[in-house]
Amino acid sequence: MYQAPGYGGSSHHHPGYASGGSVHSNHSTRYSRPASNYSYQPGPPPGTDPTLWTYFTGVDTDRSGSITANELQQALVNGNWTKFDLDTVKMLMSIFDVDRSGTINYNEFAGLWKYIQDWQGVFRHFDRDQSGTIEGHELAEALRSFGYNLSPQLLRLIEQKYASAPTSGYGPPPGITFDRFVRACVVVKTLTESFQRADVNRSGYVQFSYEQFMSIVLSAP
């Protein structure tokens, strides 16, 4: 079974760095920084990985010392150079903004960076045809390898919902870009865990009040 990246630093095999999503660390801003007296550039914390610090300061374009959601959205791009959806950025912020400050500090960034790298490995592994997007059968294989045994109907719903464009009547839905693939997997994980928590006697059925049902659904990314 393949392991979906966890929040706490799971590690697994990385097939390579050929495609998939990436953090576009805007190195050019390091040289075009205005010579303002008011721009405070804190140094790296002791023991910092210099490469990671370079990425962090590249994403932190206003040199505030922490990364806003907007800076993160500017920095995160899919393999086809499209930006991450706001909903994926919000999901990442909610996972890694541990101190709920609304921004990502360097320590939080280290976790975020690892998480994205882990997911890049997963994405490239399952993007068998290296098309840069995950197609239906690749999605099915990925979710199966994570331990989710979903019906063809559910797989089709996920394929359509997370496709990076609407489905036309002719042919299959378009593929799923990196950021939407991560979101799809996290949503399936979150909903499945919520269902299992509610199914206390493992009957395969749950009883929900309206409040419980809506709360579970609206809490998922």
Place this chain on the structure above:
Amino acid sequence: MYQAPGYGGSSHHHPGYASGGSVHSNHSTRYSRPASNYSYQPGPPPGTDPTLWTYFTGVDTDRSGSITANELQQALVNGNWTKFDLDTVKMLMSIFDVDRSGTINYNEFAGLWKYIQDWQGVFRHFDRDQSGTIEGHELAEALRSFGYNLSPQLLRLIEQKYASAPTSGYGPPPGITFDRFVRACVVVKTLTESFQRADVNRSGYVQFSYEQFMSIVLSAP
């Protein structure tokens, strides 16, 4: 009770046209069209509203005679000029691409246009402070007026999920832009109707298998 816009052309009071989302019909392309011999420009169907036809041809930037999801996303902007989320565009396509061609023809566009205008009216009505976004108490009032009696906890979840940026620890979530407001309302409507359909004896509780639960959630926009 205020009426949320329906798919079939409900009508209600429009307080004005001051803010909210809008279709940016790209008039300039009408004059910059390349003089290609292969560019076929079909005329308007008989009995066409000339204004609506102008909007339609403005959105149909490649003059193909129908609107793609990409053209629609380019044309639809919120009051603050941000583009609509892909998920909102996909939702609109799934509602109005009646013949499942993958594109919006002129007749389908007429329905889409009216739907957006109706929602603009709703948005402006509930954007009491005319900030251009819907804040928590405005959202609560809108959903209550549509007949949804949601707990403060659920309202807070919706406010956070559809906020147009992540919530920081200090203060309330940012407001909800037009396109995300429409999506939030349609999601609440869809999930509530699914719950009510499953609650056949009106007990306030439903029993779901995993398949049913996932299917309902993944079918919502």
